[in-house]
């Protein structure tokens with residue numbers, strides 16, 4: 617019988633943080649404790665590699681060195697500084713959130729309050745609140761899911777929302793209670809530099825001794841994916857604007873490359889004058905490789921732009937309505953009818 621593996625020295629979190637402090641890359645956003653600068657880096661790093669982000673990050677912050685400077689800038693200047701990074705709604709949301717922070721007169725330190733800002737999802741709120749304010753929230757992105765699915769030899773499909781939730785709970789249970797920011801950065805660093813998708817460098821890994829995938833030499837079998845594609849996380853917001861029994865929608869133009877002619881809930885980018893209210897909830901939707909997390913918020917407007925239209929909610933089945941809009945409306949409906957289970961389709 618093989619000898620048992622030696623007991624790992626220190627907790628998962630402590631070994632990870634010790635390793636991180638010894639080997640971490642010197643990146644510009646790691647030289648600051650300014651929440652604004654950390655937040656900008658986290659938004660830029662969504663869907664963009666570290667090496668590509670660095671020059672944009674430095675240029676953006678030389679133009680908008682403070683949250684006040686970003687809030688006060690003309691939008692065209694902000695978009696110009698973002699030009700080349702893509703996903704421009706990230707820049708618009710960043711500026712809109714900066715304007716809200718200026719109104720608040722302080723940067724929200726609390727996870728929940730920061731999560732309320734435009735363009736901020738669970739991952740971003742956890743990353744910024746833990747790194748800048750030591751809040752105990754595990755930040756879970758694709759890299760972290762890969763590390764944890766291997767370390768625990770998770771047999772479930774990573775594209776399944778229940779499995780991702782399970783791994784998020786695991787991340788939260790492993791979080792260092794006093795050093796959540798270092799823990800989160802260390803997990804991201806491990807996923808980005810050691811526990812690589814195709815070629816995990818287990819000999820360099822600080823948590824190798826109790827990694828279940830490595831112990832059974834099955835590292836490349838995890839994460840389990842039924843769909844053989846890498847999922848890209850996209851965070852988006854839509855607005856539910858109601859007037860009595862009516863709801864406001866806009867229609868995708870006929871020349872749209874996707875879902876032409878379908879009706880959608882408004883995106884806040886296109887309703888700059890809307891008064892945005894509380895979060896109703898979050899729905900998820902997958903399109904090709906995109907795992908879209910949609911935050912649904914209540915909103916009000918006083919004037920309706922010409923390409924928007926009111927619809928009777930009771931008549932929505934008469935129009936082509938996007939799946940995202942349907943899911944968001946079901947969410948609202950299920951909140952109103954808490955005693956009734958929504959029908960599955």
Ligand code: SF4
Nearest residue numbers: 811816818821824827
């Ligand atoms: S031991 Fe290997 S597979 Fe396990 S977490 Fe470390 S790098 Fe990833």
